Amino acid sequence: MNPKPAMQNHDRHQAEPILEVAIDILAKLVSFASVSSEPNGDVIAFISDYLSAKGARVERLRSPDQEKENLWVTFGGDADSEGLVLSGHIDVVPVTGQTWTKPPFSLTRDETRVYGRGTTDMKGFLACAMAASELFQQGKLRRPVHIAVTFDEEVGCQGARELVDFLKQRNIRPAAIIVGEPTSMAVVDRHKGSVGFTTEIVGTPAHSSQVHLGQSAIRIASELVNELVVTGEQLTAEAADAAFPYPYPSINVGAIRGGEVRNIVAASCTLDWEIRPIVPQQLVDIRQAFDQHVAEKMRQYTDAGGLIPSIVTHVAYDTPPLVWWPTSEAISLAMKFADRNDASAVSYGTEAGIYQEAGFSTVVCGPGDIQQAHAADEWIAIDQLEQCLTFMRRLAHYVAEPV
Ligand SMILES: [Zn+2]
Structure with a gap:
């Protein structure tokens, strides 16, 4: 026998249920074929209903053309400031012209991976944020936690631009925005425009x-x-x-x-x-x-x-580029939650540059390997989802701490 330390058993015991919740949510998110060209009201309604049932304040933000919606979600906090934002896009790239051996819009699971369009880019992150909402207990947070779900990232980040307009109109000044694009949970503090x-x-x-x-x-x-x-x-x-x-x-x-x-x-x-x-x-x-x-x-x-x-x-x-901003609160928080000592650059663009351009401290950190983004038989390692949930747990612990 090779008994594991009690603490590790305890962690495993705690980790499994929330991982299963995240995978169930991911299966649901993948089942909505939210390709950028299509209206996204159905999947936004699902996320909105789920999170409001967890006690969040949810605002569905319809774009002027009425076809697409952003979602702005708030847990806790008295003021619309100093919040931490978990941000992800809900649109996915099409599967046309690709050869898939698995159904793209239905989750397939094996020992170590789950497959489906958007698992990596980037419904896996959103599923983890939604599963972690259990931990963002209303009324016990010293800083608000927001989940931002945006549309049309893959075709010009239109949703993120509209979300920035909304935040400015409402004078909401989040302290840090974490964009969960796939970085294999590395903390990314810059990318080119x-x-x-x-x-x-x-x-x-x-x-x-x-x-x-x-x-x-x-x-x-x-x-x-x-x-x-x-x-x-x-x-x-x-x-x-x-x-x-x-x-x-x-x-x-x-x-x-x-x-x-x-x-x-x-x-x-x-x-x-x-x-x-x-x-x-x-x-x-x-x-x-x-x-x-x-x-x-x-x-x-x-x-x-x-x-x-x-x-x-x-x-x-x-x-726009995500510019190196070493004193940014988003970077120090992401390193804390990801338990990393360093940050790095990536060659691909994300919505992060749009948020930073608007003056918000922003970082990129999310589960999954960018090689899988847009690929046929897109998958994410279950271990990456677990790492992301650990990140969310640390975040929840941080916002729950007494001042
Ligand atoms: Zn993406």
Whole structure:
């Protein structure tokens, strides 16, 4: 026999029921196919009913187009301030075009994992927060605990932006926001932003035997691409942040579409490109330099008195970076609850940058491996759910402590 210490047995005994509760909730959450393009009222109603039955104050926040809802949940606390927020998005990416060997919208469990769309990204975290609501006993908290459920993270973080507007309107100033995107329960204190642009260039078509009568949109596009490549190379002169695999802000032109056939001067060309800033100022600087370059080009065309092209750039999406903020309360709390001594950077974007941009102390820490996000046969390790529940227990203990 190899008896375990009594304390460990005690922990195990306590851990199992809440883990089973979390997995039951996760099964229910997965059964709602809350793909970003679909209305989410049914799953929001389920979460709302569940948490209000646990004594929370719940507010369903309908988006102006009436199709989607955010959910803002409050346990305890007298004032709408100093709260701790557990934040997650409820939308998932589609399964179309993927080969699944398990049903995507019904939870499958084996010895060590549960499978289903959203288990990692990020219904597993929300299930743990909901299961932990047992611990956020109404009236015994010295600081409020909030659960924020947002829509459309996967298609531009629209829900998080509306939630920020709501918090500002209501003058709610949470002390810390923990975004439970999958980090394998590591504390993530920074990530790059991701801002997409589309530049549309319209020139003048002509037969290729008469090139002097036309103005090639492809040629103009190639000059702009070159400008962006040169700017991208110059960015390596910025202070490197060794926490990132590529330690500088970056620019990528990911797609070019233009022209019709070989013997026509191209009338139009479109560039899809992206900036990944480490801090917001880099985005401002790069965009400004690009706009100035375009303005200078347009001035040259006008001065030359010939054909004048149209060059228009618009923002396709804008996810701000999560900027390193070492004194942030969210980071120190997340390290305490995750029992970690260090924080790290990730290369993917999350809603955290939007909350931080609004002035809230924000950190990313959630169960599951990012490799599983958006994958076929998406799964989360049961051990990750257990670790997340341990995090929630420490959080509940912290807010329940006497001042
Ligand atoms: Zn996500």
